[in-house]
Amino acid sequence: MSTIQAKGALAVLLACGLSVPVHAQDSVANTPGTGGDAIATHGTQTLRYVVDLVPVVSAWGNEFQIGPILKASRDADPLFNTLVLGSHAVSPDLKRSVSLGGSVSYSVWSARGAGVSPQNTTPGSTSVNSFDRQFGVGVSDLNASQTNAIGAILGVRANEPDRLYVRRTMGAQSRLFQTSADNGTISLGSIDADGRLLLRADGFNSTSSNVLAGDNIVRVSIPNRSTNFNGLTRSGGVNTSFDTGATTYILNAIATTLNTPAVLPTSLAGTALALSLDFANGYRAGNSAPVNSHIDLDLDAQRGNPTFSTVDALGGVGTVGSLGRSLTGGGTVDSVNLFAVNASGAVIDTVSATLPSPMPGFPTLNASGDASFAQYLSQVSFRGPNGLVAIGFDPSVGANGALLAAATATDPAAGEFIAAATIDGSSIAWGVVAREGQQVRNAPGGAVIGAIASGTPGQPVTFSAPGADVFGNVYFVANYQPTVGAPRAALFKGVRDGGTWNLELLLQEGQQITGANSTVPYTIERIVLGDADSIASGGFHAGSILQGLDTAGLSVPADSPRAFGGAIVSAVISYNNLGVPEQYEAVLWFAGRGVEPAPTCPGDINGDGFTNLDDFIILAGNFGTTSGATREQGDLNSDGAVNLDDFIILAGDFGCSP
Numbered sequence: 001m002s003t004i005q006a007k008g009a010l011a012v013l014l015a016c017g018l019s020v021p022v023h024a025q026d027s028v029a030n031t032p033g034t035g036g037d038a039i040a041t042h043g044t045q046t047l048r049y050v051v052d053l054v055p056v057v058s059a060w061g062n063e064f065q066i067g068p069i070l071k072a073s074r075d076a077d078p079l080f081n082t083l084v085l086g087s088h089a090v091s092p093d094l095k096r097s098v099s100l101g102g103s104v105s106y107s108v109w110s111a112r113g114a115g116v117s118p119q120n121t122t123p124g125s126t127s128v129n130s131f132d133r134q135f136g137v138g139v140s141d142l143n144a145s146q147t148n149a150i151g152a153i154l155g156v157r158a159n160e161p162d163r164l165y166v167r168r169t170m171g172a173q174s175r176l177f178q179t180s181a182d183n184g185t186i187s188l189g190s191i192d193a194d195g196r197l198l199l200r201a202d203g204f205n206s207t208s209s210n211v212l213a214g215d216n217i218v219r220v221s222i223p224n225r226s227t228n229f230n231g232l233t234r235s236g237g238v239n240t241s242f243d244t245g246a247t248t249y250i251l252n253a254i255a256t257t258l259n260t261p262a263v264l265p266t267s268l269a270g271t272a273l274a275l276s277l278d279f280a281n282g283y284r285a286g287n288s289a290p291v292n293s294h295i296d297l298d299l300d301a302q303r304g305n306p307t308f309s310t311v312d313a314l315g316g317v318g319t320v321g322s323l324g325r326s327l328t329g330g331g332t333v334d335s336v337n338l339f340a341v342n343a344s345g346a347v348i349d350t351v352s353a354t355l356p357s358p359m360p361g362f363p364t365l366n367a368s369g370d371a372s373f374a375q376y377l378s379q380v381s382f383r384g385p386n387g388l389v390a391i392g393f394d395p396s397v398g399a400n401g402a403l404l405a406a407a408t409a410t411d412p413a414a415g416e417f418i419a420a421a422t423i424d425g426s427s428i429a430w431g432v433v434a435r436e437g438q439q440v441r442n443a444p445g446g447a448v449i450g451a452i453a454s455g456t457p458g459q460p461v462t463f464s465a466p467g468a469d470v471f472g473n474v475y476f477v478a479n480y481q482p483t484v485g486a487p488r489a490a491l492f493k494g495v496r497d498g499g500t501w502n503l504e505l506l507l508q509e510g511q512q513i514t515g516a517n518s519t520v521p522y523t524i525e526r527i528v529l530g531d532a533d534s535i536a537s538g539g540f541h542a543g544s545i546l547q548g549l550d551t552a553g554l555s556v557p558a559d560s561p562r563a564f565g566g567a568i569v570s571a572v573i574s575y576n577n578l579g580v581p582e583q584y585e586a587v588l589w590f591a592g593r594g595v596e597p598a599p600t601c602p603g604d605i606n607g608d609g610f611t612n613l614d615d616f617i618i619l620a621g622n623f624g625t626t627s628g629a630t631r632e633q634g635d636l637n638s639d640g641a642v643n644l645d646d647f648i649i650l651a652g653d654f655g656c657s658p
Helices: 613-622 644-653
Strands: 046-052 054-057 063-071 084-090 095-108 124-142 147-156 163-173 185-191 196-202 215-221 232-235 238-241 247-254 262-264 273-277 283-285 299-309 318-326 335-341 347-354 390-394 402-411 415-424 427-435 439-441 448-452 474-482 488-497 500-508 512-514 521-527 566-577 580-592
Touching (some): 054 512, 063 147, 084 185, 147 185, 163 196, 163 215, 299 335, 318 347, 415 474
Antiparallel strands (some): 084 124, 185 196, 215 247, 299 318, 474 488
């Protein structure tokens, strides 16, 4: 277990390459110097494999775990191992006690050179038939012309908290064959825990006779994907796809320009419902007609892509957020717009919050009232990232907690800062999570180890868009200047402490990690943050955070590593494969570390805090399950079966209460 290390120089983003999607795992090519082991777009469409996570320690000494879950696709250009990563997203929901409907095999290895690519030696396998937790991850990759979208369904078992079971599936491609012309541009919006991937697609950059018409919102069901590739195309004047059984055009050939969509997940809506904003101030739930009732009465326009969170402080099943322009701001995008939706996606309540002048406690921030939320500019509205507004919850505010919304603002004089509003009924309180020049310490009140750095010509962006959890914490990537060494991008957690936030350094460029499966060390050469003039589409955002906790009902303090379910971070990593650098663009999974805490009552199956008849009924109903059982089914000793051993535990604990 290593402490955070500093390595100095920023790595240069790989420019472009040729085709292919995101594959993914902790592995290297068996023969170094052969272009790595990423997988081609038009090759195998679905792969299942295991990623074992390894421990890392934050600057505060907290333990987390990390692993590369998705690599960008293999590039036909020999100068590059992979394509460039575009936007990514983790599901807003987290499913529990998921049956796979039978035994499912996943590839597993723990040796250099092993994996699931033709460049690897043959791996072993392991089989499971259920997960205690399941969530989705989506990602896009691209070069100067081709774009692809990939969906992954990830499972975790309670007795293996440091192992991810990954099903990675190619969702959709912009070209029908490896060497054909592109039919348009595909951009990732979102994914739910059932593996329903939502995309934006249009005819931009196409030279094909089958160019896509208009703006489109497309849903691809990863569990229903065939073994064949799934090109999006136009045939007979109609937008369609090669895998029609898994692909639905929710909005087809729309004349109004659309933003990338958020998802109202299957677990809440019965189907993955696309929540779409457009450039005419419209909001659509699914394929419904556009409305503008989602824009709060204090605003006159929306801006940027939508965020959906299951935080339901305003009512309904969750909250959607975007940037907004206030009636009094003189055309400045100075507000966040939030609205609650029901299970049909209909608007049931709205609220907005406008930046105050100056920011409370920071008289130099927005002193002239001209700070704005500008991250929707450049390519972002078309290619992501999707969540420019973080939506969270702070249980410490008010009698019942408060809704929290955060976004990155730019002050022409004072630079960038992350502003957060806590909304408790009609009361709105603004605070500053992080700002340029803010000191970073090795503990709350500890020694200074660096500071948030202003943008530079090589890295013009200071902050990514933020994400939030349900404890009032805010997560983001920022340009960081350590006390020793060159500036670099780093992942931070703004830990809520009353009305302020303390910055915990979680992960940074230059950090070295040894993969558990590859057994090979790799260096995080670049954490994606900005491009030439804006936040990068592959940068961190509200959709990078899994808000559901890894254990239902777990009570943790705000500064706990397990205050969130985990996060995804796009990065460039370089393995040392027998002395040969092997570089990939990859999505890293980053989460709190630790075994599942034992319940207060060991026989409590349904998580209500008691061991009683309700638990006995569950165990009796699943008695005889021979493998793959979960605790929620009555497997109290985590041996995968529900049998007499579990009954003895329950009987000995019967009557237990907290």
